[in-house]
Amino acid sequence: MSKATDVLTPDTAHHDDDHHDHIPKGITRWLFTTNHKDIGTLYLWFAFIMFLVGGAMAMVIRAELFQPGLQIVEPNFFNQMTTVHGLIMVFGAVMPAFTGLANWLIPMMIGAPDMALPRMNNWSFWILPGAFLILLGSLFMEGGGPAFGWTFYAPLSTTYSNDSTALFVFSVHIMGISSIMGAINVIVTIFNMRAPGMTWMKMPLFVWTWLITAFLLIAVMPVLAGAVTMVLTDKFFGTSFFDAAGGGDPVMFQHIFWFFGHPEVYIMILPAFGIISQIVPTFSRKKLFGYASMVYATASIALLSFVVWAHHMFTTGMPVYMEMFFMFATMLISVPTGVKVFNWVATMWRGSLTFEMPMMFAIAFIVLFTIGGLSGLMLAITPVDFQYHDTYFVVAHFHYVLVTGAVFSIMAAVYYWLPKWTGKMYDTALAKWHFWCSLISVNVLFFPMHFVGLAGMPRRIPDYALQFADFNKWISIGGFAFGLSQLIFLALLIKACRKEGEAVSNQVWEGAEGLEWEIPSPAPYHTFETPPEVK
Amino acid sequence: MKRLTVSAVKGLTNKLALWLYSLPLLGFSALSIGASSDTEEISSINLRPGATEISGQVYDLHMLMFYICVAIAVAVFGVMFLSMYLHRKSRGAKPANFHENVKVEIAWTVVPFLILIFMAVPAANTLIAMEDTSEPDMTVLVTGSQWKWHYKYMDSDVEFYSLMATQREQIENRFDKGENYLLEVDRPLVIPTGQKVRFLITSDDVIHSWWVPDFAVKKDANPGFINEAWTRVDEPGIYRGQCAELCGKDHGFMPVVVIAKEPAEYNAWIDEQEAIAKRAREEEQRLLAMNMSMDELMTEGERVYNAACAACHMPNGEGLPGVFPALKGSEMVLEDQHAHIEIVLNGKSGTAMQAFGKMLSLKEIAAVVTYERNAWGNNTGDAVQAKDVNAVVNGN
Numbered sequence: 001m002s003k004a005t006d007v008l009t010p011d012t013a014h015h016d017d018d019h020h021d022h023i024p025k026g027i028t029r030w031l032f033t034t035n036h037k038d039i040g041t042l043y044l045w046f047a048f049i050m051f052l053v054g055g056a057m058a059m060v061i062r063a064e065l066f067q068p069g070l071q072i073v074e075p076n077f078f079n080q081m082t083t084v085h086g087l088i089m090v091f092g093a094v095m096p097a098f099t100g101l102a103n104w105l106i107p108m109m110i111g112a113p114d115m116a117l118p119r120m121n122n123w124s125f126w127i128l129p130g131a132f133l134i135l136l137g138s139l140f141m142e143g144g145g146p147a148f149g150w151t152f153y154a155p156l157s158t159t160y161s162n163d164s165t166a167l168f169v170f171s172v173h174i175m176g177i178s179s180i181m182g183a184i185n186v187i188v189t190i191f192n193m194r195a196p197g198m199t200w201m202k203m204p205l206f207v208w209t210w211l212i213t214a215f216l217l218i219a220v221m222p223v224l225a226g227a228v229t230m231v232l233t234d235k236f237f238g239t240s241f242f243d244a245a246g247g248g249d250p251v252m253f254q255h256i257f258w259f260f261g262h263p264e265v266y267i268m269i270l271p272a273f274g275i276i277s278q279i280v281p282t283f284s285r286k287k288l289f290g291y292a293s294m295v296y297a298t299a300s301i302a303l304l305s306f307v308v309w310a311h312h313m314f315t316t317g318m319p320v321y322m323e324m325f326f327m328f329a330t331m332l333i334s335v336p337t338g339v340k341v342f343n344w345v346a347t348m349w350r351g352s353l354t355f356e357m358p359m360m361f362a363i364a365f366i367v368l369f370t371i372g373g374l375s376g377l378m379l380a381i382t383p384v385d386f387q388y389h390d391t392y393f394v395v396a397h398f399h400y401v402l403v404t405g406a407v408f409s410i411m412a413a414v415y416y417w418l419p420k421w422t423g424k425m426y427d428t429a430l431a432k433w434h435f436w437c438s439l440i441s442v443n444v445l446f447f448p449m450h451f452v453g454l455a456g457m458p459r460r461i462p463d464y465a466l467q468f469a470d471f472n473k474w475i476s477i478g479g480f481a482f483g484l485s486q487l488i489f490l491a492l493l494i495k496a497c498r499k500e501g502e503a504v505s506n507q508v509w510e511g512a513e514g515l516e517w518e519i520p521s522p523a524p525y526h527t528f529e530t531p532p533e534v535k
Numbered sequence: 536m537k538r539l540t541v542s543a544v545k546g547l548t549n550k551l552a553l554w555l556y557s558l559p560l561l562g563f564s565a566l567s568i569g570a571s572s573d574t575e576e577i578s579s580i581n582l583r584p585g586a587t588e589i590s591g592q593v594y595d596l597h598m599l600m601f602y603i604c605v606a607i608a609v610a611v612f613g614v615m616f617l618s619m620y621l622h623r624k625s626r627g628a629k630p631a632n633f634h635e636n637v638k639v640e641i642a643w644t645v646v647p648f649l650i651l652i653f654m655a656v657p658a659a660n661t662l663i664a665m666e667d668t669s670e671p672d673m674t675v676l677v678t679g680s681q682w683k684w685h686y687k688y689m690d691s692d693v694e695f696y697s698l699m700a701t702q703r704e705q706i707e708n709r710f711d712k713g714e715n716y717l718l719e720v721d722r723p724l725v726i727p728t729g730q731k732v733r734f735l736i737t738s739d740d741v742i743h744s745w746w747v748p749d750f751a752v753k754k755d756a757n758p759g760f761i762n763e764a765w766t767r768v769d770e771p772g773i774y775r776g777q778c779a780e781l782c783g784k785d786h787g788f789m790p791v792v793v794i795a796k797e798p799a800e801y802n803a804w805i806d807e808q809e810a811i812a813k814r815a816r817e818e819e820q821r822l823l824a825m826n827m828s829m830d831e832l833m834t835e836g837e838r839v840y841n842a843a844c845a846a847c848h849m850p851n852g853e854g855l856p857g858v859f860p861a862l863k864g865s866e867m868v869l870e871d872q873h874a875h876i877e878i879v880l881n882g883k884s885g886t887a888m889q890a891f892g893k894m895l896s897l898k899e900i901a902a903v904v905t906y907e908r909n910a911w912g913n914n915t916g917d918a919v920q921a922k923d924v925n926a927v928v929n930g931n
Contacts, residue, residue, distance in 0.1 A: 069708040076784045143857020149781045156741040244759020287634035317762035320666040331651045342643045350631035352624040374604035383661040384597045386753045390779040451580035456748045461787030
């Protein structure tokens with residue numbers, strides 16, 4: 001077996017690992033795998049496929065909204081598209097992509113041989129495709145799939161929905177179980193399997209942000225499970241949790257949903273902060289500015305995320321002092337979020353910057369996520385939120401933080417670590433095409449949404465008044481272009497998986513630091529079977 | 536093993552990057568130009584100051600927030616672009632060693648906090664004013680249902696439904712779209728100018744949200760609960776809005792139109808409405824003794840059906856399988872006339888079927904039931920009269 005020092009000397013380790021690698025072949029490799037790298041790959045491909053499926057639904061939405069009038073789909077189907085698009089992008093694309101990155105990277109970053117609970121790891125992935133087959137299958141039921149928005153407000157999702165709601169509830173339960181198992185795995189791995197010397201405050205920020213995310217997941221996914229279960233029993237078993245006629249309250253549904261929903265927002269962005277905090281220092285060739293404050297800021301955001309949920313509900317008729325509490329608490333979140341952005345900028349300041357693909361996506365992330373953050377600050381102001389609420393301004397806001405935020409960070413991560421995974425540099429020409437096409441089209445897609453929203457266009461409508469027509473045309477064109485741009489990414493990924501391209505060094509990027517850059521490229525099937533010593 | 540470094544991707548020109556990143560900022564500046572332009576016009580890119588003191592305050596808050604956000608963005612992105620330009624490796628930049636600075640870090644925690652307080656004070660003041668529904672001059676009960684609004688004047692004997700007036704042919708692109716496409720109703724809400732009008736807002740089915748942008752009033756209509764909002768409109772005019780909360784299939788076709796009239800004009804209008812309502816009730820009693828012909832019933836029935844029933848049961852009576860049942864060939868429609876009248880009158884609890892007894896007159900219900908029993912090949916030959924409906928109302 002290799003000794004600790006061997007692992008840190010790539011050539012020896014490479015030879016050693018090659019010798020002992022027994023990579024199973026065929027479909028059973030993937031079905032029965034307990035290897036964190038295989039499971040990471042499965043998660044990432046699953047997320048990408050779901051991204052394309054959810055994206056296809058967005059294309060249907062944008063095609064219908066290309067001009068006023070009903071052209072392509074019926075309103076009922078339109079509502080199914082907005083609903084399932086949201087569910088797939090949140091639970092099928094962004095969350096599994098981050099879990100995939102966690103699987104690949106956390107063991108490699110903390111010097112662990114694998115995740116702590118590898119069999120559960122296999123299970124937490126393999127129940128996901130079933131969950132999404134159930135959800136997608138519900139679209140083919142009589143009356144169609146869920147059409148009540150991804151937020152499934154009662155009583156639209158209870159008394160007024162069709163029977164496919166049962167499938168929706170079941171699939172959300174499975175997604176929740178999968179997320180909780182993934183989160184448990186992350187926490188146990190980080191607590192127990194750090195290499196000697198990898199103290200808490202030496203952990204890479206991606207590990208830190210994922211650790212905090214995992215706690216958020218464990219805290220709120222059961223709340224979501226409770227919400228869907230109450231919807232199920234209200235609809236099929238005669239309870240009245242959300243029905244005033246039976247002593248319930250439809251607004252209580254929203255409190256429960258958003259108590260899950262707001263931490264969920266941070267579940268989808270904290271790992272992104274971690275990724276950006278890994279990439280910016282590498283391409284600035286300078287240590288991350290304010291490491292400790294980054295950790296504390298992440299923890300503060302996570303804690304605050306539990307006391308701001310009702311800012312999604314300002315129009316539901318809360319007492320004015322409750323509205324003020326949630327307004328002030330929400331505004332407070334901008335302080336630690338601001339600290340993060342300032343730290344990234346300070347890291348770049350007086351660095352030695354180069355602009356490879358991961359850095360380009362990271363910079364795009366910082367700018368565009370900040371725009372989403374600033375519109376979020378505007379949305380926090382209750383009196384003006386009355387005007388913004390449920391308009392395209394909100395749609396613009398959360399697509400800036402989720403697409404140019406979370407999704408761009410995932411792309412940055414793939415461009416950053418893909419050479420380590422495959423051992424080959426991907427096609428940088430294709431990558432540039434992907435970046436520039438995505439960057440331009442995503443802004444044509446989402447920026448004018450601010451305008452139509454402020455001008456008064458409600459969200460989730462299949463047809464609109466004539467004054468919104470010009471911008472909607474542009475938004476749709478941007479949408480189609482952004483959708484097509486992702487096919488460039490698909491081509492690049494297929495080429496990369498076929499191991500085309502030039503071989504890369506172990507460090508891959510000149511400024512990269514951390515345990516994952518000290519192991520060979522491509523990363524052997526088993527790494528750190530003997531823990532490295534972190535100085 | 537060939538080492539791949541920065542040179543491989545050096546081709547990206549930073550100047551191009553700079554220009555593209557500034558695109559969103561250009562958009563922001565377009566917004567501020569839009570904000571300063573003629574406020575009479577309905578802006579297509581910004582909030583509008585609206586028609587009330589409150590909506591003006593909300594607009595000012597919005598612009599204050601907007602300018603602060605632009606300033607923050609310019610400062611942060613400015614520093615970032617500057618370092619992207621100055622501290623590039625290709626210019627020979629050598630990385631510095633610093634990675635923390637307590638003073639700077641405290642500063643950029645405290646300064647944003649102070650900015651937040653600066654924002655929070657006017658926001659809280661406006662919010663308290665917006666939520667103060669005390670001492671209104673008059674009150675209107677606003678009730679949402681799939682997919683229409685009902686207005687009841689609490690101080691007079693006037694109430695009515697307000698349905699979208701845009702023709703189906705316009706939506707389906709067979710006719711040209713009118714100027715107020717999707718934002719026009721058959722009976723708008725009328726309120727007086729200069730008076731504090733309180734809205735009590737609730738719902739008969741799912742959650743709706745009553746929104747008039749020019750009043751800065753958006754309040755959810757929750758079934759089983761009553762929310763409050765208020766406005767005081769300064770200028771007479773027509774103000775248009777929409778339902779803002781997803782409420783099912785025709786959520787996009789549920790506009791709000793409010794006409795503000797001078798108090799004298801308003802009083803004349805409300806008196807007239809009371810008189811019309813009184814006449815309608817008398818007419819209803821008179822019709823009970825009369826029979827309408829089959830042709831009259833079918834013509835009237837088709838009109839009522841298309842206004843009240845076709846959204847769910849579809850103009851061809853086939854419904855939406857799995858969501859809304861078909862009436863064409865339905866057992867109830869073909870056979871049980873009493874049950875048919877009763878479900879139209881009282882709805883069916885636990886489903887989307889509403890009680891139309893309070894929305895339609897006896898004559899209209901008679902006509903629409905007749906229509907449903909004879910259209911689309913149902914051909915029962917039944918002619919239902921107002922007195923038949925009245926009998927069901929009275930429990931016979």
